[in-house]
Amino acid sequence: MTLQLSHRIGRMASLLALGEQIELPAECVSCVGKVGTMDLQKVVASIETAAKKEGIIHPSLYRETHALYHATMEALEGVTRGSVQLGSVLRTVGLRFSVVKGKPYNEGAEGDWIAVALYGTIGAPVKGAEHEAFGLGINHI
Amino acid sequence: MTLQLSHRIGRMASLLALGEQIELPAECVSCVGKVGTMDLQKVVASIETAAKKEGIIHPSLYRETHALYHATMEALEGVTRGSVQLGSVLRTVGLRFSVVKGKPYNEGAEGDWIAVALYGTIGAPVKGAEHEAFGLGINHI
Amino acid sequence: MTLQLSHRIGRMASLLALGEQIELPAECVSCVGKVGTMDLQKVVASIETAAKKEGIIHPSLYRETHALYHATMEALEGVTRGSVQLGSVLRTVGLRFSVVKGKPYNEGAEGDWIAVALYGTIGAPVKGAEHEAFGLGINHI
Amino acid sequence: MTLQLSHRIGRMASLLALGEQIELPAECVSCVGKVGTMDLQKVVASIETAAKKEGIIHPSLYRETHALYHATMEALEGVTRGSVQLGSVLRTVGLRFSVVKGKPYNEGAEGDWIAVALYGTIGAPVKGAEHEAFGLGINHI
Amino acid sequence: MTLQLSHRIGRMASLLALGEQIELPAECVSCVGKVGTMDLQKVVASIETAAKKEGIIHPSLYRETHALYHATMEALEGVTRGSVQLGSVLRTVGLRFSVVKGKPYNEGAEGDWIAVALYGTIGAPVKGAEHEAFGLGINHI
Amino acid sequence: MTLQLSHRIGRMASLLALGEQIELPAECVSCVGKVGTMDLQKVVASIETAAKKEGIIHPSLYRETHALYHATMEALEGVTRGSVQLGSVLRTVGLRFSVVKGKPYNEGAEGDWIAVALYGTIGAPVKGAEHEAFGLGINHI
Numbered sequence: 001m002t003l004q005l006s007h008r009i010g011r012m013a014s015l016l017a018l019g020e021q022i023e024l025p026a027e028c029v030s031c032v033g034k035v036g037t038m039d040l041q042k043v044v045a046s047i048e049t050a051a052k053k054e055g056i057i058h059p060s061l062y063r064e065t066h067a068l069y070h071a072t073m074e075a076l077e078g079v080t081r082g083s084v085q086l087g088s089v090l091r092t093v094g095l096r097f098s099v100v101k102g103k104p105y106n107e108g109a110e111g112d113w114i115a116v117a118l119y120g121t122i123g124a125p126v127k128g129a130e131h132e133a134f135g136l137g138i139n140h141i
Numbered sequence: 142m143t144l145q146l147s148h149r150i151g152r153m154a155s156l157l158a159l160g161e162q163i164e165l166p167a168e169c170v171s172c173v174g175k176v177g178t179m180d181l182q183k184v185v186a187s188i189e190t191a192a193k194k195e196g197i198i199h200p201s202l203y204r205e206t207h208a209l210y211h212a213t214m215e216a217l218e219g220v221t222r223g224s225v226q227l228g229s230v231l232r233t234v235g236l237r238f239s240v241v242k243g244k245p246y247n248e249g250a251e252g253d254w255i256a257v258a259l260y261g262t263i264g265a266p267v268k269g270a271e272h273e274a275f276g277l278g279i280n281h282i
Numbered sequence: 283m284t285l286q287l288s289h290r291i292g293r294m295a296s297l298l299a300l301g302e303q304i305e306l307p308a309e310c311v312s313c314v315g316k317v318g319t320m321d322l323q324k325v326v327a328s329i330e331t332a333a334k335k336e337g338i339i340h341p342s343l344y345r346e347t348h349a350l351y352h353a354t355m356e357a358l359e360g361v362t363r364g365s366v367q368l369g370s371v372l373r374t375v376g377l378r379f380s381v382v383k384g385k386p387y388n389e390g391a392e393g394d395w396i397a398v399a400l401y402g403t404i405g406a407p408v409k410g411a412e413h414e415a416f417g418l419g420i421n422h423i
Numbered sequence: 424m425t426l427q428l429s430h431r432i433g434r435m436a437s438l439l440a441l442g443e444q445i446e447l448p449a450e451c452v453s454c455v456g457k458v459g460t461m462d463l464q465k466v467v468a469s470i471e472t473a474a475k476k477e478g479i480i481h482p483s484l485y486r487e488t489h490a491l492y493h494a495t496m497e498a499l500e501g502v503t504r505g506s507v508q509l510g511s512v513l514r515t516v517g518l519r520f521s522v523v524k525g526k527p528y529n530e531g532a533e534g535d536w537i538a539v540a541l542y543g544t545i546g547a548p549v550k551g552a553e554h555e556a557f558g559l560g561i562n563h564i
Numbered sequence: 565m566t567l568q569l570s571h572r573i574g575r576m577a578s579l580l581a582l583g584e585q586i587e588l589p590a591e592c593v594s595c596v597g598k599v600g601t602m603d604l605q606k607v608v609a610s611i612e613t614a615a616k617k618e619g620i621i622h623p624s625l626y627r628e629t630h631a632l633y634h635a636t637m638e639a640l641e642g643v644t645r646g647s648v649q650l651g652s653v654l655r656t657v658g659l660r661f662s663v664v665k666g667k668p669y670n671e672g673a674e675g676d677w678i679a680v681a682l683y684g685t686i687g688a689p690v691k692g693a694e695h696e697a698f699g700l701g702i703n704h705i
Numbered sequence: 706m707t708l709q710l711s712h713r714i715g716r717m718a719s720l721l722a723l724g725e726q727i728e729l730p731a732e733c734v735s736c737v738g739k740v741g742t743m744d745l746q747k748v749v750a751s752i753e754t755a756a757k758k759e760g761i762i763h764p765s766l767y768r769e770t771h772a773l774y775h776a777t778m779e780a781l782e783g784v785t786r787g788s789v790q791l792g793s794v795l796r797t798v799g800l801r802f803s804v805v806k807g808k809p810y811n812e813g814a815e816g817d818w819i820a821v822a823l824y825g826t827i828g829a830p831v832k833g834a835e836h837e838a839f840g841l842g843i844n845h846i
Contacts, residue, residue: 001270001626010275045372061671065411069406073364088463090468182794223648248484250481264626302584344551345845355512359646426833555713557839
């Protein structure tokens with residue numbers, strides 16, 4: 001098992017979340033979306049809905065939802081840095097998210113992995129009182 | 142105070158950590174480096190040493206070291222996702238780091254801010270048993 | 283002070299939460315209940331209410347409520363694994379809980395201790411999209 | 424950079440939160456207030472409102488709001504000890520807060536720093552079922 | 565997807581860790597072991613070594629090691645309750661661990677899942693100064 | 706149960722840690738000490754050793770050691786604010802600690818409680834590169 005440079009799904013998801021134009025390898029699938037909220041629940045739900053609608057994860061297979069959920073929670077650790085909370089500690093986010101599924105390892109048996117990246121702003125619920133934030137979560141699927 | 146699109150230091154630091162070639166606005170300063178270790182202390186020390194050597198933070202002003210330290214710890218939250226530990230929970234990292242200092246807001250009084258980005262791999266101390274990780278921390282300086 | 287094999291209140295509480303039929307030593311008291319919710323508050327309240335109603339803790343002595351509260355919070359760390367949250371991160375639980383009070387140590391002066399165990403499922407608010415979870419908290423009382 | 428004994432803003436803020444009468448050095452500014460709530464958001468908002476009203480931080484400069492926010496969140500770590508939550512885990516606080524801004528270091532270039540101290544009670548939403556709690560956060564501003 | 569009562573791998577792993585004699589469904593595989601240490605790394609390594617030796621996970625497939633690692637870390641959250649540390653905060657554990665792999669859901673496509681359970685004692689490095697602890701982690705594999 | 710103003714052990718411990726001269730009610734016992742280290746273990750051990758030597762807790766009763774341990778860990782949450790670590794994240798502390806045992810509630814049955822307070826500095830392992838920190842933990846004993 002070795003990470004293939006051309007198939008780093010985390011890097012691809014990161015660039016997509018940052019708004020870069022990139023070309024994905026043929027066997028990768030991805031989606032991009034936006035969510036602005038004080039409610040973490042909505043971030044989780046938006047990503048899950050988009051990933052199911054775009055066919056990145058199976059709509060009714062729990063193991064895929066489970067993989068995506070944990071990747072999303074890990075990305076939220078990066079965004080919230082310390083306490084995974086938004087409105088309850090008086091802050092809000094405006095995020096672009098991306099989900100990329102692909103085979104990052106050169107050995108076929110390593111199968112599919114999923115990356116969730118989040119980039120945008122976090123701050124007080126006051127226009128402009130915000131700075132950038134980023135999160136990335138990766139899981140086998 | 143409004144984030145200026147052309148001066149998003151978090152986005153710039155993220156792209157640098159991801160290995161992209163970017164051009165920074167004239168008044169921004171930055172550095173890039175690498176660190177591979179099972180010891181968080183070394184990540185913190187490498188970033189501080191590089192930022193001081195490159196003149197991004199003042200070598201003996203504590204308020205600047207303090208700003209950088211917290212930005213680094215926040216970036217490490219994104220990399221470690223849950224428990225800010227490496228070797229003690231049997232994992233190791235290979236990271237490229239970047240530090241960018243600049244004025245992200247259009248109002249001059251908002252002054253300088255600093256961004257620390259980390260991108261690379263985290264995993265077991267076994268070649269290839271690793272996946273990607275990313276972290277970004279931002280602070281006023 | 284040595285833990286007596288026959289008086290391990292954590293083991294007894296765990297087996298009760300798992301739905302096993304066990305016999306408790308004469309001086310132990312226990313209760314069992316169920317709670318299904320997206321609201322952590324309700325888990326805490328259900329356990330406290332049951333423990334007071336069954337006479338396991340004194341209904342108006344704060345030191346006993348305090349001991350139970352911390353044992354419950356510790357059990358919830360095991361159930362939530364990372365961020366002590368449910369609905370706010372879009373997940374729900376269906377738990378059987380048990381509380382056991384007894385004297386686990388052979389030296390009388392070690393007095394009473396309390397164990398709270400939780401076993402059930404945690405997952406998305408979608409039927410079946412869930413897996414098992416377990417938590418155990420122990421405190422002197 | 425050396426902390427000056429007479430200018431320890433954390434110590435001053437702590438004594439003010441504890442209700443002690445102290446005299447502050449001429450160049451220090453401070454405010455004191457109270458907040459009782461099950462809602463963390465209100466603690467954060469009360470401190471920010473008081474600090475702006477008393478002129479301790481600039482009302483519209485984000486870098487100052489940002490510095491205060493992080494100092495407040497750090498103080499809340501001390502009060503909540505483990506999970507930065509109140510009502511969601513069925514507890515409430517009654518706190519006196521203080522904010523002190525000053526120059527704690529003998530070197531002028533170290534500039535202004537801010538301290539937020541919280542002291543009061545935390546406990547169940549039942550009269551008397553509570554114990555004391557304390558938190559202190561410090562940041563450069 | 566519905567959890568099958570007879571195939572609850574978390575419940576089986578919990579009972580095995582508690583030292584109960586149980587019979588596993590034909591398609592489940594499991595192992596049990598012991599580890600006593602002040603060093604979290606050793607807990608992680610002991611479980612991984614046992615699971616590989618017993619053929620529960622593939623010795624060189626990273627996706628399986630990754631699944632086991634996260635299940636182990638989640639079980640350690642339950643054991644440590646708050647801060648995933650042992651010796652660094654002056655405490656030690658004596659644990660029996662179990663790993664169970666099986667198909668907990670009635671729909672075949674949900675595939676294999678893995679459960680790691682830990683039960684034993686945690687306490688000061690002084691004989692008898694310890695109480696019970698429990699942790700359970702579950703992951704798709 | 707009502708906290709008696711004259712018997713607030715948390716307030717007394719806080720003032721002692723801050724170096725104030727106070728008079729304790731007759732039935733309260735206390736001790737004060739100092740510890741400077743990059744190793745959390747030493748903070749925990751110093752407090753335990755002092756509390757046992759001064760007769761504040763029983764030297765061989767585990768329930769008292771357990772109560773003190775948790776009060777100490779809670780105080781360390783306030784000092785470390787986020788991740789309960791020192792040297793591993795390249796920082797060191799110089800702390801004065803105090804332990805106070807007393808009966809804070811007017812109802813006799815509420816019995817003894819213990820408070821651990823920590824005050825001093827935290828920072829980089831460089832002279833002067835540090836700011837103040839405070840922590841308070843309280844437990845029934």
